[in-house]
Amino acid sequence: LDEQVLQAQKLEAVGRLAGGIAHDFNNLLTVMASYAGMAREGLAPDSPEAHDLDEVLKAIDRATALTRQLLTFSRQRLSDVQPLDLNGVVRNTDSMLARLIPSNVERRIELATDLPPIEADATQMEQVLVNLVVNAVDAMPDGGRLTIRTSRSRLSGLHGADSTAPAEDCVCLEVSDTGVGMDAATLARVFDPFFTTKPLGKGTGLGLATVHGIAQAAGGRIVPQSEPGKGTAMRVYFPLVRPAQEAEPDSANPGSSSRA
Numbered sequence: 080l081d082e083q084v085l086q087a088q089k090l091e092a093v094g095r096l097a098g099g100i101a102h103d104f105n106n107l108l109t110v111m112a113s114y115a116g117m118a119r120e121g122l123a124p125d126s127p128e129a130h131d132l133d134e135v136l137k138a139i140d141r142a143t144a145l146t147r148q149l150l151t152f153s154r155q156r157l158s159d160v161q162p163l164d165l166n167g168v169v170r171n172t173d174s175m176l177a178r179l180i181p182s183n184v185e186r187r188i189e190l191a192t193d194l195p196p197i198e199a200d201a202t203q204m205e206q207v208l209v210n211l212v213v214n215a216v217d218a219m220p221d222g223g224r225l226t227i228r229t230s231r232s233r234l235s236g237l238h239g240a241d242s243t244a245p246a247e248d249c250v251c252l253e254v255s256d257t258g259v260g261m262d263a264a265t266l267a268r269v270f271d272p273f274f275t276t277k278p279l280g281k282g283t284g285l286g287l288a289t290v291h292g293i294a295q296a297a298g299g300r301i302v303p304q305s306e307p308g309k310g311t312a313m314r315v316y317f318p319l320v321r322p323a324q325e326a327e328p329d330s331a332n333p334g335s336s337s338r339a
């Protein structure tokens with residue numbers, strides 16, 4: 080449990096720092112995109128200057144995506160927590176995921192029927208899925224099989240309770256791959272912010288820290304399983320919508336679902 084406290088403290092400190100930088104950076108990127116866009120408009124489409132500016136705009140896009148990831152990581156963005164169908168999230172991201180997955184990777188999707196709703200932010204769930212899928216793809220440079228699975232499950236330690244608490248009903252999102260896998264030392268560090276084994280420019284080391292943060296905010300837990308040379312399964316468990324909360328009228332305080 081000490082480990083968990085330490086992890087939470089580290090996350091909070093790095094999150095605050097990253098969030099502050101990302102926020103200011105995002106404003107600067109907006110200015111850059113605006114001026115570069117205006118300069119681009121006055122140019123002949125096939126001129127070398129137009130090509131150069133397109134490259135600048137592309138780099139700005141990438142930087143914007145990165146700062147957005149940092150902002151989510153630090154949870155500065157307001158989240159919109161609602162009863163959510165996880166299967167719907169998988170279906171909605173399907174075309175985006177299809178583009179992320181190269182042709183040498185077989186994609187399997189197994190969705191449970193009658194999956195109960197969880198309480199979470201749809202955009203954050205998409206981010207969880209995308210981050211896990213990107214990692215799975217990166218782990219299979221020579222191809223393999225990627226499986227996205229949803230299921231009903233039972234697990235203890237939800238809502239931040241320790242694992243001696245009684246098990247409760249929950250929903251599991253599993254992303255598994257037949258890739259390189261991880262040894263115990265790597266596995267122990269995967270949720271550390273900025274821990275990455277990927278080359279500079281490819282990995283930020285924020286993917287799983289983000290997934291961890293989002294899962295925790297939703298009262299969930301992430302349980303990794305991996306074997307070197309065999310592959311990895313990342314299972315993220317989310318508690319169900321609690322009936323009492325579902326019935327609670329929110330009219331006295333509209334728009335109160337946001338969390339700082």
Ligand code: ADP
Pocket residue numbers: 210214215218256258259260261265269270274275276277281282283284285286287288310311
């Ligand atoms: P990044 O993907 O930017 O490196 P992450 O936090 O998402 O950051 O992942 C941290 C590290 O965990 C990765 O660099 C990799 O070493 C390891 N990892 C994560 N997912 C997998 C996976 N599915 N298979 C093998 N290693 C993984």
